[in-house]
Amino acid sequence: MYFGKKRTKEESDQSPVKKVETESSLDSFLDKSSLDVVYPFSWEEFPDYIESGDNFIRVIAIVDYPKVQYGNWLSELKRKKGNITISQFLQSSSSTKMIHHYNETIKNKEAELLKIYDPLKRKRLEQQIETANRQLDKYLQSNSSFIYQYTYIYLNASTLEALNDLTENITKTLIKLQMKSMVPVKGMYQAFWSALPIGENLLGDYTYKESNTEVASSMFPFDDAEILHLSPRSDVEGINKDTNSLIAIDYLDRKNTLNQNMVVIGTSGVGKTTYMIQKILRYVARDIKVFIIDPENEYSQIVEHLGGTVVHLSSNAQTKINPLEIFSEEISENIETLTIDLELLVKDKIQRVKGFFQVLKPDITQVEQAVLDSVLRNTYLNAGIFKYSSISEIKSEQYPTLENVFNEIEKLKQTDQDRFKVLKDFYYILESYVHGSTTLFNGHTNININANLLSFDLKALQNEADVQAAAYLNTFSFLWDEITKNKTENIKLVVDEFHFLTQNSEAAQFFYQAYKRFRKYNAGAIAGTQQIQDVLEGTMSDSKNVGEAIIGNSYTKVFFGLDDKGVEDLTDKLHMNFSEKEKKLLSRRKQGEALIIHGSQRAFMKVELTEEELRLKDPERYEEHYGEPAMEVPNYEERIQMTPSELVEAKNFLYD
Structure with a gap:
């Protein structure tokens, strides 16, 4: 119902024309090009991905995690190349409810175990009972409480093919890390908003997982294995095997290097x-x-x-x-x-x-x-x-x-x-x-x-x-x-x-x-040795142990490979601790791979000679690898020579 002044036919006919003129003048006034830069010019949802402007987006939800705690589950994932964002939600859980759940699980599974004779099924039941017992032990020892955790992995690529390749790469890594993933088909819109840093967990009912706080804490990336102190006087020690970045130490920086x-x-x-x-x-x-x-x-x-x-x-x-x-x-x-x-x-x-x-x-x-x-x-x-x-x-x-x-x-x-x-x-x-x-x-x-x-x-x-x-x-x-x-x-x-x-x-x-x-x-x-x-x-003449003094007063230690006896000697006599992963790397004794310890920082390192270092150190291997006579010094200056356009740009460069 309309309560205003009744319009004449002439007014009605003229009204749309005025409206179009107003919109036209508004278009010329607004800076639409700047808006297009800020906001995507298109948004199209597909069952398992989103196309937004020139970006192809997919969100992977994590629905299950490793059963045993180990440091930084996502360490390998967060070092992957590509546009990858990890979003996590943590929500407190009722300890009483969780204790009741694990208690009932143990009773039911043990009762079920009495009736099962199939070896595979028995093995699975025993593992479930063991997991529940472990969670109860942690709680009773006051080492942890319980939470719900949710994890989303946001992937972005410039083409659909690149997005699929990135998805496949990430999925393989998640399988290796014993993390079960799921692409929410026809729920990509909700997954997209859940992965953004706005606190909207729209898929919480489908992606929650109960966990104790001790295990969940290992998801936080506080054990980064980077040793990278770059300065003009730094020593480049090698390549970080985990991150593929340089390992560099400034030994003259007394704030970070004791000696x-x-x-x-x-x-x-x-x-x-x-x-x-x-x-x-x-x-x-x-x-x-x-x-x-x-x-x-x-x-x-x-x-x-x-x-x-x-x-x-x-x-x-x-x-x-x-x-x-x-x-x-x-x-x-x-x-x-x-x-x-x-x-x-x-x-x-x-x-x-x-x-x-x-x-x-x-x-x-x-x-x-x-x-x-x-x-x-x-x-x-x-x-x-x-x-x-x-x-x-x-x-x-x-x-x-x-x-x-x-x-x-x-x-x-x-x-x-x-x-x-x-x-x-x-x-x-x-x-x-x-x-x-x-x-x-x-x-x-x-x-x-x-x-x-x-x-x-x-x-x-x-x-x-x-x-x-x-x-x-x-x-x-x-x-x-x-x-x-x-x-x-x-x-x-x-x-x-x-x-x-x-x-x-x-x-x-x-x-x-x-x-x-x-x-x-x-x-x-x-000092280097192979006889630890x-x-x-x-x-020394006063019976003091020189080995302990030398290793103890070395702020930087590099281990290229040790047998079990060597690791045992370092552990027992010098009280050095090695993780299972470190022990495995040391026992492999792979050429050119080492564990470097700089103060409290540790990293797995790959040592590779540069072309000139190889020419000087091992001429025979240099000729085999590069196909050039080792007696001839390569023209390295020619390789880094500036192009004419780069020279012009350098000459015209203005310092602030």
């Missing part, structure tokens, strides 16, 4: 040495000074190829490190307030040389050391060392050598017979190191101590037990001075097969101090 120390453990043939060579190559490329201790002569070839220096240590080696040369003005932690002069440096060096002499003659007496103290002082005095004000003014050739010490003792024959008698036994021992067949320690230092890459080949010393301890002590004393004399320069000490060295008390003492104190000097030690048991059994 730069690392241990690399793995059985033979799993890629441990390859990984360590890769690290050396990358340090050299970044102009970081690297010292290498090489017990098996595995690094000499690559070091020489890179222009570094290799020191081959043996009883009659031509390369020398003079045990009487002073390499550093760093003395100890406790005298920082004192003025360090040559007098103080020589006194400190004399104490260390007496320790070296004790290795040459293990039964040296206190009286012998007292006489040697004055002999050594006279040796430095006669060499003219005290006339200088700094060691930077003294050349290597100006320092006294063992021959000078020998000559000073020989003078006592004429000047002080009593003192000579005290040193008579030591005199004849020292003679063999000066004029005999063991001349390793006699002579001026003739290696390039300023080289950025310096390797010590210790292989020959493995069969020369009489000089091994002294050679280790002399070498490690030199390294300690070189590393600790400069707190600003970043230096790396790399030692492979260090289980050989932990059996020697002098070497063990050096590594103990290195792993404990290198952090103060902006340095890091990287030998490392854990290595002791």
Whole structure:
């Protein structure tokens, strides 16, 4: 019924025309192009997907979950490539109702079990009873309460074919994760709105699942296995096997990295040495000074190829490190307030040389050391060392050598017979190191101590037990001075097969101090071994276990593969814990795959050499893989050369 003024026929005829004119003027006023950008220009529903503009959408509902708790069910799913969104709803459930449900389930299933003889049906009933018992145990122990959980997986692709491929990929992953999925056919509209972050669960009656809170908590992605600290100074360690992203660590970031120390453990043939060579190559490329201790002569070839220096240590080696040369003005932690002069440096060096002499003659007496103290002082005095004000003014050739010490003792024959008698036994021992067949320690230092890459080949010393301890002590004393004399320069000490060295008390003492104190000097030690048991059994002169100290003081640990005994030793002696997944990966001992632990972070890592690293490390394999001669350096600059348009864009780029 119409109560207004009655319209005439003429007014009625003219009214639609005015309406059309109004709509036309409104269209010209509105910015419809901007609205079209915000809102899809089309929306069409199909039984199992939605087409919205250029997007094809499908929502998968989860209707059942794994029966046993394990960390982060959806970890593999959330790392899948594609436009994937996971929506979850959690709703409290009545504990009384759930307890009654599980209690009745146990009674009914056990009664049913008495009547069933089919093995398959009995197995299923037993599993259902076991699950119900487990839920009751959790509740009675006050470890959990009960909730309803709902999960939707929102998929979006640019074509229907891509959407179907993504759906198939996700479905396979869900099956692997023991999660039962369902595509709500003819309910896609409700599923779409349920997956949006607006709190509308329109399919709740069809997708709910009871669960205890402990199991449900493992769905939250709080155990992300990413170790990615990218900065210009970061070390790229490898590829994360779970996420396919980089594993990168900034070892100089003291907020996130306690120290730069690392241990690399793995059985033979799993890629441990390859990984360590890769690290050396990358340090050299970044102009970081690297010292290498090489017990098996595995690094000499690559070091020489890179222009570094290799020191081959043996009883009659031509390369020398003079045990009487002073390499550093760093003395100890406790005298920082004192003025360090040559007098103080020589006194400190004399104490260390007496320790070296004790290795040459293990039964040296206190009286012998007292006489040697004055002999050594006279040796430095006669060499003219005290006339200088700094060691930077003294050349290597100006320092006294063992021959000078020998000559000073020989003078006592004429000047002080009593003192000579005290040193008579030591005199004849020292003679063999000066004029005999063991001349390793006699002579001026003739290696390039300023080289950025310096390797010590210790292989020959493995069969020369009489000089091994002294050679280790002399070498490690030199390294300690070189590393600790400069707190600003970043230096790396790399030692492979260090289980050989932990059996020697002098070497063990050096590594103990290195792993404990290198952090103060902006340095890091990287030790690799395949004999974890030998490392854990290595002791120092005071019977302290060096293996525990080295591994315990390594903020970063890399495990390339271990047998059951190795895992057991780490667990029992170092109290390290490994998950079942980690144990399985370690026991597989697959080449190039490792578990890396950085502080509290853990990740499975794949180590792969770059093209240039492979060319330098393994020329034969490089030629087989790339089909190019390893002697020819590829033109890498040509590969990254800018196109003309990129050059124009770069030149015209304006900084804000």
